Amino acid sequence: MHAIETHQLTKAFGALTAVHPLDIHVKKGEVFGLLGPNGAGKTTTISMLVTLLSPSGGTAKVNGFDVQTQPDLVRQSIGIVFQDESIDDELTAWENLDMHGRLYGMPWELRKKRIEEVLKLVGLQPRQDDVLKTYSGGMIRRLEIARGLMHHPNVLFLDEPTLGLDPQTRRHIWTYIRKLNRDEGVTVILTTHYMEEADFLCDRIAIMDQGKIVALDTPKKLKERDATLHVASGKIDELYQALSAMNPVRQNGKILIETSQPQRSLKRVLSIAEKRKLALTEIDVKKPTLEDIFVELTGHSIRDEKAGTSDRFKAYNRAMTGRRK
Amino acid sequence: MIQTEAILTLWQREILRFVRNKSRIIGGLGTPLLFLLVLGSGFDRLLNVGGGLSYFQFLAPGVIGMVLLFGGMFSGINVVYDRQFGFLKEILVAPVSRASMVIGRTLGGATTAMFQAAILLVLTLLVGVQLDPVQIVLMVLAMTWIAFGFTAMGLAIAAKLTDFQGFQLIVNFIMMPMFFLSGALYPLDQLPPWLQTATSLNPMTYGVELMRFIALGQSSMDPGLALAIQTAFNALMLWLAAWLFSQKE
Ligand SMILES: Nc1ncnc2c1ncn2[C@@H]1O[C@H](COP(=O)(O)OP(=O)(O)OP(=O)(O)O)[C@@H](O)[C@H]1O
Ligand SMILES: [Mg+2]
Numbered sequence: 001m002h003a004i005e006t007h008q009l010t011k012a013f014g015a016l017t018a019v020h021p022l023d024i025h026v027k028k029g030e031v032f033g034l035l036g037p038n039g040a041g042k043t044t045t046i047s048m049l050v051t052l053l054s055p056s057g058g059t060a061k062v063n064g065f066d067v068q069t070q071p072d073l074v075r076q077s078i079g080i081v082f083q084d085e086s087i088d089d090e091l092t093a094w095e096n097l098d099m100h101g102r103l104y105g106m107p108w109e110l111r112k113k114r115i116e117e118v119l120k121l122v123g124l125q126p127r128q129d130d131v132l133k134t135y136s137g138g139m140i141r142r143l144e145i146a147r148g149l150m151h152h153p154n155v156l157f158l159d160e161p162t163l164g165l166d167p168q169t170r171r172h173i174w175t176y177i178r179k180l181n182r183d184e185g186v187t188v189i190l191t192t193h194y195m196e197e198a199d200f201l202c203d204r205i206a207i208m209d210q211g212k213i214v215a216l217d218t219p220k221k222l223k224e225r226d227a228t229l230h231v232a233s234g235k236i237d238e239l240y241q242a243l244s245a246m247n248p249v250r251q252n253g254k255i256l257i258e259t260s261q262p263q264r265s266l267k268r269v270l271s272i273a274e275k276r277k278l279a280l281t282e283i284d285v286k287k288p289t290l291e292d293i294f295v296e297l298t299g300h301s302i303r304d305e306k307a308g309t310s311d312r313f314k315a316y317n318r319a320m321t322g323r324r325k
Numbered sequence: 326m327i328q329t330e331a332i333l334t335l336w337q338r339e340i341l342r343f344v345r346n347k348s349r350i351i352g353g354l355g356t357p358l359l360f361l362l363v364l365g366s367g368f369d370r371l372l373n374v375g376g377g378l379s380y381f382q383f384l385a386p387g388v389i390g391m392v393l394l395f396g397g398m399f400s401g402i403n404v405v406y407d408r409q410f411g412f413l414k415e416i417l418v419a420p421v422s423r424a425s426m427v428i429g430r431t432l433g434g435a436t437t438a439m440f441q442a443a444i445l446l447v448l449t450l451l452v453g454v455q456l457d458p459v460q461i462v463l464m465v466l467a468m469t470w471i472a473f474g475f476t477a478m479g480l481a482i483a484a485k486l487t488d489f490q491g492f493q494l495i496v497n498f499i500m501m502p503m504f505f506l507s508g509a510l511y512p513l514d515q516l517p518p519w520l521q522t523a524t525s526l527n528p529m530t531y532g533v534e535l536m537r538f539i540a541l542g543q544s545s546m547d548p549g550l551a552l553a554i555q556t557a558f559n560a561l562m563l564w565l566a567a568w569l570f571s572q573k574e
Binding site: 050051072075078085086087088089090091095099100103104105 | 334417
């Protein structure tokens with residue numbers, strides 16, 4: 001059984017198709033990343049999987065339960081950190097977590113233990129009795145992550161979990177997510193704009209653009225797509241001749257060869273050079289970054305957005321004027 | 326499906342928020358106090374409401390009804406804040422049935438509105454309405470039950486309200502008419518037919534009459550009937566709110 005299984009899952013808002021028929025299978029215990037620019041449909045996909053939004057078509061199963069016919073069972077088995085703030089800012093951190101534990105049916109002793117654990121994890125223990133109105137945006141984010149982990153869900157959804165966090169906290173959270181995944185086998189679905197985050201955490205990454213998945217593979221394989229071999233030699237013209245079967249390109253006194261299988265190509269170049277007795281002065285595999293892959297696949301770069309204290313102001317503004325963001 | 330722990334949790338949350346928000350408590354009492362003191366004193370000698378009651382006495386349950394209507398409705402509609410600030414998602418994604426959510430929230434709103442009304446009740450005791458302990462207990466129960474219906478009604482409205490744009494509309498076209506077209510300010514007998522129809526269709530009328538019977542020992546209708554209609558209204562609103570919240574986009 002897969003942790004998540006979708007079949008032709010679709011969501012349309014009027015004329016706009018936010019998610020085109022989507023088939024994904026996330027294995028149990030996997031960390032699965034959804035990477036995509038603003039408006040790609042990441043949040044919409046997650047909203048359907050966590051039963052907050054009805055699909056316009058297709059089906060989805062989470063932990064073996066159908067999101068449409070068994071929403072209660074789905075909810076029981078998942079945790080989520082929403083992209084937007086979702087706390088009660090008139091209550092304290094402790095009260096927010098306690099309320100969460102009670103809604104998930106955790107008994108008092110367990111609640112107390114877990115609240116202490118997760119508060120310690122995100123470093124908010126000293127501020128646990130402060131009303132959240134007095135928290136910074138990053139502190140609220142940390143609390144929300146703590147809350148999502150608190151009830152030990154089987155599948156944890158993280159919608160841009162580290163947006164707006166300082167690098168140190170971000171590392172800290174990454175390590176914890178990894179540990180949680182390794183030690184307790186929690187399946188994690190993560191959306192992010194941060195390449196290093198996807199690279200560091202994810203077993204597999206789906207690159208999403210305009211509601212469609214344009215690539216799905218391990219970070220390693222994704223980065224191997226179209227790696228470039230850089231080769232140089234004292235006898236560059238002869239070498240260029242010898243490698244002609246591999247579509248070489250000359251550039252700045254080097255020969256560049258694009259390849260989707262860098263290891264094989266590397267061996268091939270070496271053996272050709274040896275046969276022809278051509279001494280190589282340089283041979284190097286340049287793998288593209290995820291960012292490069294992303295740009296190549298979607299045609300635009302991913303924006304590293306920073307959330308800040310102004311988010312709270314935006315939420316307030318939205319509330320007062322009724323404007324959707 | 327009814328989940329006691331979840332209901333208690335959401336109930337307590339409302340009370341915590343209420344206690345932390347002194348300005349909201351006081352703010353909700355301003356207008357009703359003005360009505361009670363100004364209308365009560367101003368018309369006391371002019372109007373004869375019958376039954377040996379002063380207009381001031383007659384008015385007191387009506388104004389308490391006003392506190393319950395506004396307090397309950399606002400508390401229910403406040404779910405829109407939760408939606409805007411994202412907290413509603415935290416509740417909706419939890420393994421809590423929509424019915425439990427609505428019940429917990431409604432009990433919370435009913436309790437807080439009852440507290441506000443209780444402050445007013447104490448004030449009316451001070452200015453001459455006389456109640457024995459049994460009457461006070463019955464009043465508190467009735468006030469809670471009445472506020473329950475209004476909170477559930479506020480919730481049902483808020484279920485389909487995504488922002489505060491329609492808010493003024495609700496105040497002007499639902500809450501104000503409900504208040505003025507009830508027996509809160511005037512006796513129900515000898516009304517022109519159109520007003521009679523309007524008041525009899527208005528759920529608030531029955532709550533006010535019930536309180537009038539408890540506090541003053543007299544009302545223009547059978548208190549059993551008033552209680553029955555109030556109860557039917559509460560059940561209907563609760564069901565409606567739970568149903569509306571179980572519809573998703
Ligand atoms: N409730 C809604 N009504 C109408 N359109 C919507 C709604 N929610 C999302 N959309 C649209 O669906 C598309 C996908 O949005 P979604 O929030 O899933 O993107 P995303 O990948 O999460 O983007 P981001 O990185 O900015 O969070 C966007 O074009 C958005 O405008
Ligand atoms: Mg999103």
